[in-house]
Amino acid sequence: MGTTTYTLRELAEMVGGEVEGDETLVITGVASIQDAQPGQITFVGHPKYLRVLATAKASAVILDHTTAADRPAIRVPQPYRAFATLLTLFYPRPRPRPGSTPPVQVGERVHLGRDVTLFPFVTLSDDVSVGERVILYPGVFVGPGSSIGDDTVIHANVTIYDGVSIGRRVIIHAGAVLGSDGFGYVQDAHGRHQKIPQVGGVRVEDDVEIGANVCIDRATLGETVIRQGTKIDNLVHIAHNVEVGEDTLLLAQVGISGSCRLGKHVTLAGQVGMIDHIEIGDGATVIAQSGIARNVEPGAVMAGTVALPHRVWRRVQAATPRLPELLRTVAALEQRLAALEARVSQTSREANHG
Known part of the structure; x- marks a missing residue:
């Protein structure tokens, strides 16, 4: 200070x-x-x-x-x-002096904007574009054809694969990996897993913050997209072809499976898990450790998960929405039973006196 x-x-x-x-x-x-x-x-x-x-x-x-x-x-x-x-x-953050501190490896056709800071052991592959006032801390690797927007800060030992686009004023914390292969395989006739080439990219828009050791997979085709203003906590995994909407919060250890779509202003609390191809509407909140297996409406607040044998789980899921109605039915039956018992008791007393 x-x-x-x-x-x-x-x-x-x-x-x-x-x-x-x-x-x-x-x-x-x-x-x-x-x-x-x-x-x-x-x-x-x-x-x-x-x-x-x-x-x-x-x-x-x-x-x-x-x-x-x-x-x-x-x-x-x-x-x-x-x-x-x-x-x-x-408490303003100290800004390191612009310039390059050896050893730094710079490939061919690399564009560096004004006042860029490159710390030791930074690697910029061929055809990389780095905007103005970008800071790359020690050990950052940027793969071929990737781009980094103005005023972005990338901390130590971040790995950015080829074909990744990072916007302006983005902060990426230590150890994050952007653009690793999506988890895509297909079984052959013998049950062996054959890798599906992951040839898409990753796009991170402006004003995003990505926590330490976050992994964002590249798309199979097209792009995995993190939209403007989203904040991602440490140890989050975002799979291939996911789209995360603007100003969304993803807390620690969230896992989002492939091809999910999150709207704007969504909050996923710690350790939330999502199966693939799920859509979550704008403004929805999912409570910590919840498992999302179906689409979520805008503004909804969701909670809960349980692991059961699949056949039992399906029956439980089918019965759960009927529980309020079932409780009302049971309460009505209890009232009818009490009235019936009262009439039987009254009839019994009258018979004894007769």
């Missing part, structure tokens, strides 16, 4: 907020509610942290418009988002 300081009013203007209290208060940094020191600003994104705020040392706090403040504050609709903006302000 640098030595730059800001007044509370200046910070409020940067995040589109309103100041409550001393506008001239000087802020030297940002920190979590537990770690903040005098001179720093923190935030409260949930009421449960108000009791922690009461003993916090922070000089100021970012709050929504309804939470009571016990110190100078910046009021915004989304405190966490404003806090993230200030984190970027106070």
